[in-house]
Amino acid sequence: MVGSQRVIDQAAGIITCAVCSAIGATAKPLVAQSQGSTCKRVRLIAPRADGPGAAANTVPVFFGNSVRQNDQIALDGSTDQYIHVDDASKIYVKASTASTLEYRIEQ
DSSP: OEEEEEEEEETTEEEEEEEEEEEOSSOEESSSSOOTTOOOEEEEEOOBOSSTTOBSOSSOEEEEOSSOOOEEEOTTSOSOEEEEOSOGGGOEEEESSOEEEEEEEEO
16 A cells, blocks of 8 residues: 655654555555554645646545544645554545545654
């Protein structure tokens, strides 16, 4: 699921930036491996296409826990979602058709 990944060391912590692709109708963890207890929060945002307000995805991406994924990411990337969680692998994502999602894990 994870595309290219970039790790940034910002003074007090590590920030991992990546793209989650191949999101489909079946809920899957945002990341495959646990980060242990080092995760502080995760930022989720829909990727933007070229042009102001242009959405790259055609359907919403939903996120939540392993049981329910009811919270929606704005299609046009206008709203970031910050989730305070101790492990990014606890976040599950799904969409009705193939979609992508940018994320940032702050440790």
